[in-house]
Structure formats: C-alpha cells, structure tokens
Amino acid sequence: VDQLSSQVEDNTIFCLLGHNGAGKTTSMSIMTGGLLPDSGWATIAGQDVVRDKAKIRKSLGVCPQFDVLYSELSCWEHMLLYGGMQAMEHQQCEEEARRLLSCLSLSSKAHQRAGYLSGGQQRRLSLAVALIGDPKIVLLDEPTTGLDPDNRRKVWKLLQAQKQKSTIILTTHSMEEADLLADTIGVMSKGKMQVQGTSLELKQAFGTGYIL
Numbered sequence: 001v002d003q004l005s006s007q008v009e010d011n012t013i014f015c016l017l018g019h020n021g022a023g024k025t026t027s028m029s030i031m032t033g034g035l036l037p038d039s040g041w042a043t044i045a046g047q048d049v050v051r052d053k054a055k056i057r058k059s060l061g062v063c064p065q066f067d068v069l070y071s072e073l074s075c076w077e078h079m080l081l082y083g084g085m086q087a088m089e090h091q092q093c094e095e096e097a098r099r100l101l102s103c104l105s106l107s108s109k110a111h112q113r114a115g116y117l118s119g120g121q122q123r124r125l126s127l128a129v130a131l132i133g134d135p136k137i138v139l140l141d142e143p144t145t146g147l148d149p150d151n152r153r154k155v156w157k158l159l160q161a162q163k164q165k166s167t168i169i170l171t172t173h174s175m176e177e178a179d180l181l182a183d184t185i186g187v188m189s190k191g192k193m194q195v196q197g198t199s200l201e202l203k204q205a206f207g208t209g210y211i212l
C-alpha cells in the first residue's frame, strides 16, 4: 500500500473496491492494528490506530476476510461472547443476538456449532458478530463473498440500516455492491488509491453509459 490517503465521514458506508492483490486487506489490517505501517498514520475517531489500539478496539467491529470462529461454539454462544466483549447488558445482548440472527436467516441455526455451518452461514455469522453491540466503526473485509444472491441482498439491507448507528468501511470486488451500498467509493489498484468519489461522480467522470 503506497501513498494511500482517505477520509470517511461518520455514519456513511465507504467501499474499498479493487481487484485481487490491490491492497484492500492490507489497508484494513493497518486500520485494525493487525499490521504496522512502515510510514504514515491512520486515526479512528481522532485516535491513532497504533498508539491508541486498545481504546479503539472497544468501538470497533471487524469481519475479517477469512472467518475466525470457534468451531465448538454455537451461533448463539458466539453472539453472547462478542456482545459481552462490547460490554452489552445481558438482556439487551440476547435481544440483539436474536434480531441479527433473524436478519441474516440464521435463527434456525442458532444452537448449531459453528464448525457444522456451511461456508455462507459461517460468513453471515462472522458479520453478525461484527455488528453486535453497534460498534461505532465497522470494518468488513469482503463480507458477501461466497453468499448466494438472496443472502447477499439480506446483508445489503442490514448494512444500509446499520449505517444509522455505525460508520462502515467494507472491501469488495463487486461494482454492483459498491454502487448499491456506498456513500463513497475508493478504487484501489496496485496498492494505490486510484480514485475516490460518490458513485455518481465516478460514473460521470469515467462511465461511458449504455449503448442500445
């Protein structure tokens, strides 16, 4: 990642769009504190991602590119565990867990162990875990990869509603997804941010329109 400079407004969705190897996950890892930048800096709500990592993590929800779930814990137990980490009160945590599992069509799997879920179900559980407790900032690395069209739409609906409570940064390969969800789109290639703007601005600048 080279000379990346970007700013995301509160309660908006920022989509980082780019091909395989563009540098999206690397950028996300720097924001979560998983990777140290060689130079430069990033702040979340005014706090430095390296220096104030512990403080930032309290207001961060993360869905990594590859699901990091506990195979022996059920969906429900995952929700309670992560809700607890967000210091949610028990009853509120249960209500929120029920709501999120229902929005992501996982209610019938609530008491199934994560190790026995399908790939798409695990992906949705990873997303539910990232959203519980309404973290101020939500970082989602390709949250809809591997989902069927119906579930992808459910995720889009959930994220659009979540915007009222969180600022969301997500990576995707899908132009359709970025177009539908994003308030601002950043297009990355070869480690650099090539262009940023709203969908309309990008279409006006680069779109050729349709020829019938």
Ligand SMILES: Nc1ncnc2c1ncn2[C@@H]1O[C@H](COP(=O)(O)OP(=O)(O)OP(=O)(O)O)[C@@H](O)[C@H]1O
Binding pocket: 018, 019, 020, 021, 022, 023, 024, 025, 026, 027, 065
């Ligand atoms: N730990 C690492 N050390 C060295 N190079 C790395 C490391 N991790 C990733 N890279 C390289 O950095 C580049 C960007 O990788 P990154 O995972 O950020 O891409 P991406 O945009 O998320 O791609 P994808 O869509 O395939 O997930 C790739 O060329 C990759 O090989």
